[in-house]
Amino acid sequence: MxxxxxxxxxxxxxxxxxxxxxxxxxxxxxxxKYAGYQKRNIMHCRRNEELRVLACIHMPDDIAAITKLLEVSCPSSERPLAIYVLHLIELIGRDSPIFISHQMQKKIVSKNSSYSENIILAFNHFKQHNPGVVLVNIFTTISLPKFMHEDICMLGLDKLTYLIILPFHRKWSIDSLVDSEDSTIRTLNCSMLELAPCSVGILVDRGHLGRSMVSSNSSYYVAMIFLGGNDDREALSFAKRMANDSNITLTVVHFVASGSDVDSCWDKFLDNEILKDVKLNNVGDEYVIYLEEVVKDGPQTALIVRSLVDEFDLIIVGRRHNVDSPQTSGLAEWIEFPELGIMGDLIASSNINKKTSVLVVQQQQIDS
Structure with a gap:
């Protein structure tokens, strides 16, 4: 050469x-790869159609919180629920990635096998308490953290799910103090918000959601904070499913910017349409409380939200990422966890020492 x-x-x-x-x-x-996977969100799930939910589990503490959330979604013969549970285990050492379907009766070879057995028992128990209206399929994946989002997305794609529920990376103790944080889970959640083939919900359990049970002698209070936009409409669609149990009180709080023109754009028209049956109390079998709050800026909104936290066990909000509105003006600069959006971050803030849990919903990103 x-x-x-x-x-x-x-x-x-x-x-x-x-x-x-x-x-x-x-x-x-x-x-x-998900380009052809369109309109897989709760808003496009027909009334009598089975709502398919993919619930992700990292640790035993996630089991009670997620089963509680699914319980208050009130599955019924008119609104059946299909739950696909995915237990995520971090791959350690030189082991090979494994994906297990527990319907195939395969044994887990892992030190975390007892966790998966607890998951199977918990969700089968949930299924037995909702005979004929709940379908449960359980899977376990053992893979590297940087590839876990691929396992979740592919299972969601295969099962045609409408919603993926992810646990938040921060855990609270019973006395509402921060117990632990996992940066790996946070990275996974951010990847899912960007790549998920359907809608995504991040569940922030303040250590109370899974421990409060709906019974014939107890009430459960749920609030949905509505500001407008795709994510809020998706969150409201999920919240409406809870208006079918006499033990669950659903309150929809609509924040309206002072001096705004409700007919100014298409988004406002869609907001009014989805709120119409709430205002008329024609959502489900039970009574829904509708409150309208007129606010001028973000600090006023934050003040009202903080006053509401004590009154509810669970608050549902839309993520509304990078959406500017008068109702949240001035709050973005204080946000700690962008993956929760402004309202979700406000309620989940460590400055609020309360037991209220939060579900942050992001509608399927069609343009991804």
């Missing part, structure tokens, strides 16, 4: 090594 040929080969290899990864990263988008 001549010096000229050797030099040319070396330069070619160097250029290929430097520029090809950049080119591949620019041209390849993992979310494109």
């Amino acid at each position: 001549t010096d000229q040929v050797y030099a040319l080969s070396s330069v070619s290899i160097l250029l290929t090594t430097v520029f090809m990864p950049v080119l591949v990263k620019y041209l390849y988008h993992p979310s494109r």
Whole structure:
């Protein structure tokens, strides 16, 4: 090989090594595999259609909170529920990734096998208490944290789910103090918000949601904070399913910007349409409380929300990421967890020492 040929080969290899990864990263988008997976959200789930939910479990504490959330969604013969439970286990050492369907009666070879057995028992118990209206399928995946979002997305894609429920990365103790945080789970949640093939809900359990049970002698109070937009409409669609149990009180709090024109745009028209049956109290079998609060800016909204926290066991909000509105003006600069949106972050803030849990909903990102 001549010096000229050797030099040319070396330069070619160097250029290929430097520029090809950049080119591949620019041209390849993992979310494109879901391009044909359109309109998989709660709003497009027909009234008598089975709502398919994918619930992710990281640790035993997640089991009670998620089963409680599914319980208060009031599955019935008119609104059946299909639950696909995915137990996520971190791959350690040189083991190979494993995906297990417990319907295939395969044994888990892992130190976390008892966790999966508890999950199976808990969700089968939930199914037995809702005979004929709840379908449960349980899976376990053992993989590297950076690939877990792929397992979740592919299972959601395969099962045609409408909603994926993810536990929040921060855990609280019974006395409402921060108990632990897991940055790996937070990274996974952020990836899911960006790539999920359907709507996503991040469940922030303040250590109380899974411990409060609806019974014939107890009441459960749920609030839905509505500001407007796709995510809020999706969150309200899920909240409406809870208006079918006499033990559950659903309150919809609509924050309206002072001086705003309700007919100014298409989004406002859609907001009014989804709120119409709430205002008329024609949502479900039970009474729904509708409150309208006129606010001028974000601080006034925050003041009202903080006063509401004590009154509810669960608050449902839309994520509304990067959505500017007069109702939240001035609050974005104080946000701690952008994945929760402004309202979700406000309620889940460590400055609020309350037991109220939060469900933050993001509607399926059609343009992904």
